[in-house]
Amino acid sequence: MKSELAEELLGSLMGWDREAFAEQVRRLEAMASHKWDEYGNFRPGVKFFESLAAWLNQFSDSADRATALNFVLDRMVFLSDAEMTHLIELVYPDHMETVLLQRVASATGISPFCVSALVEHPDFVALRRRSLVLGASDGARLDRLRRSAPFLSHEQFLQSSEPPVELIRPMANKLSEALKDQGIDAPATFGHIFLVDDFAGSGETLLRIKDGERKGKLHKLNEAINELREADLVTEDIDVTVILYIASEQAHQHVVEALESTSLPAWEVRLVQSLPSTVKVDQSDPAMADLSRRFYDDVLTDEHKGRAPLGYADCALPLVLSHNTPNNSISLLWADTTVEPQSLNRLALFPRYERHHRDRP
DSSP, X not given: OOHHHXXXXXXXXXXXXXXXXXXXXXXXXXXXXXXXXXXXXXXTTOOHHHHHHHHHHTOOSHHHHHHHHHHHHHTOEEEOHHHHHHHHHHHIXXXXXXXXXXXXXXXXXXXXXXXXXHHTSHHHHHHHHTEEEEESSGGGOHHHHHHTOTTSXXXXXXXXXXXXXXXXXXXXXXXXXXXXXXXXXXXXXXXEEEEEEEEESSSTTTOEEETTEEESHHHXXXXXXXXXXXXXXXXXXXXXXXXXXXXXXXHHHHHHHHHHTSXXXXXXXXXXXXXXXXXXXXXXXXXXXXXXXXXXXXXXXXXXXXXXXXOGGGOOBOEEETTBOOTTBOHXXXXXXXXXXXXXXXXXXXXXXXXXXXTBO
16 A cells, blocks of 8 residues: 555545644654654555554544544654664663772772772773673664673673573683783673663563562573572672663562562662653553453463553553564554454554464464
């Protein structure tokens, strides 16, 4: 479908007069060209206008169509690739360096406000090189993070939330060489770990308690650290900082409380961009939340996310990421069932690529 035809269908669906058509299409075109057309999971030949027209066409009631379109225009949060890159560029100066400065200030007694003295202190230089940066998922985009952290070596980055001894040992050997080259008198063991990830909606992927047992990436990381300790690759008092590029307030609270309720160390969780609970659709837009419940297709219910008209764990987020839509967002945004047998043939505005799918066991 050509964009012009999609615009005409949209005007017909919404019942706009000439003036309203011009105004609303202008707004939609501006946002589509600025952000929405870059969504990575549109089908070949499809852009935002085609997806929007087909999405709205499935609502037979004009009030439902108005509710859905108003949500898109006024409350939907679309994080573009450029915006994600900006968040990543803030990670080193605003979070990693800040954490390391705080550690050195506490250890040396130097005032945390004497930044120049701390940055030039041998303990800071040593700790910075003795830090590991772990990517918890592909979304961590370590390639971009490396380029935005000029004081860190490529030998400090690893795409894993469960770093095995066989991969860390050669990194420790490189660390030993680097410390000698810089004339730094410090053990060739890692003293700090930064675990980075792009998004957390519920926080349960990071840490959860199920049937009395800890599960999630932080639990697995802790087990990996214990093995690295036994291999003398990390210090006994190694600390961990979890950095999330974007996360809901619900996820942050969940992880902090889950850490406090377990025997895991009191690791710090830092957010580059927080989504406050006020953006939740069931709070900010009850009509859209109701629409999501009414149009939910039960064929989507599975063992991984359960029944999720408002998204996994009822997060009710209005969020779309340029590369994929989180399943923590309301189902109307991401839940496409047109290829599912015995479904209601629901169309998604921004179809999601599912990590877990019955056709990919």
